[in-house]
Amino acid sequence: MTAQRVQDTTVVRPAPRPTATRQLVCLGFCGGGTGPYRAWTAALDEGTDLALVCYPGREGRFAEEFARSWDELVEDATAAVLSAADRPYILFGHSMGGWMAFDVVTGIERQGGRLPLALVVSSCNAPNRGLTERDRFPALGDSDSALLEWMTTIGLLPAYVRSDAGLMEMAYELMRADIRVRDSYRYTPGATTGVPVQVLWGRDDQVIEPAVAEQWRQVCDGDFRCDSLPGGHFYTPDIWRALPAHIDAL
Template sequence: MSAAPATTVVALKRTEGAERTLVCLGFCGGGTAAYHEWAAAVPAGTDLLAVCYPGREGRFAEDFADSWEALAEDAAAAVRAATAPGVPYVLFGHSMGGWMAFDVTTRLTAAGDLLPRTLVVSSCNAPDRGLTARDRFPDRRGTDDELLTWMSTHGLLPAYVLADEDLTEMAVELMRADLRVRDSFTYGGAKVGVPLQVLSGADDPVVGDDTGARWGALTTAAHRHDVLPGGHFYTPEVWRTLPDRIPALTAPDGLPHAPATGHRDPEKAA
């Protein structure tokens, strides 16, 4: 294993003698910042790492990836370098990052590399239908104001960004670059052989009602689907403590007592 640059794999929490690692992949228009607050939520003995895509944060000087293939290869190399035999890891991806985490797992499988104990995909439809109209939100053809409205309404765009013209310009540029990558995605027919946990928001306008069942068909291992309160990023409290909803971070077998697809979170309002 070759060490990844600290700008590519950002260590948000390191633990002496860590028993496991949570590796997070980003969403459209995002970086690693959204995962920083998880450092207080991961279980004891857990390292928290986040992969930074090209063109942002410590990799600002690099060009954005120009295609899904390029970004997936970059992300797979980062995950490969961030993990080591003897320390099991959970791979997490949110929104576009969910598809990326799935794709990275198929690439690691094909290469004979260390696979995640569990794959966790959050707020994304199953990729087997390819990119549908439902998945093209936000639409990269939208105006700057429309993209900013989507990011502030359904995303995690901080208020201070909207108050700064230079920051809003950078946010829109980053979002458009990631949407171009997302829109070049094609599903190649692969499945994974690792346990799969699907998370979705009860009020998410992007995710379809059949997402749990369709995702379940894309793994040959156990799977579960948890529906959580809120929209595309759940509620602020749910997002802040999301590692608490990942059983693989505490269970030795990775996905204990996997419930039937459509398992409802007890906090979800009737």
């Protein structure tokens, strides 16, 4: 994959700010693309560029095959993050994207690549717990109607998709492909990061372990903070729209 192709199809900048001195690089959650993050441009100052990583099989990478395993997606996401890192950056991941961001950072540390100023994980249990039933939502065995309810609730389905049977079939395929990748996740024993880490989680999120701060601290060798926010897995709508305001490194 050439650097130009990575930039054109994988790293999406909704409102490029070429003179910005830093950037917020975001990794997607299960079944998601770059759409849920695009409005964050308005929540960032002019000195911060927003760079969104698009996984294979969606948006500008629609013609590509979905990743077949967690490790394959980590390799793809790492290449994207490093291609975007042309200036100091903060790496953000929500839900499944939090584990993805952790594995990307620890991999870059092992390789001696350009590390982020901070790692921010949102609505994500600590990786050293491994995958548990608490994390398996949505589940691979969920019906189409259950997946539809979940995707609609979190805003993944625009009206034009819901009204087109063909597009809906592709949405289900995408969701189940991501679930398979998520379910192949395995924590690398002993993996830790020295990058400053901030954990964000919703106070009403039933997915997150009560001991989330203590568990995440076990894999963090550097500065660490944990902040709870109003709402559930995607917070409240107002909090989500302005989530960058809660990122300490920005």
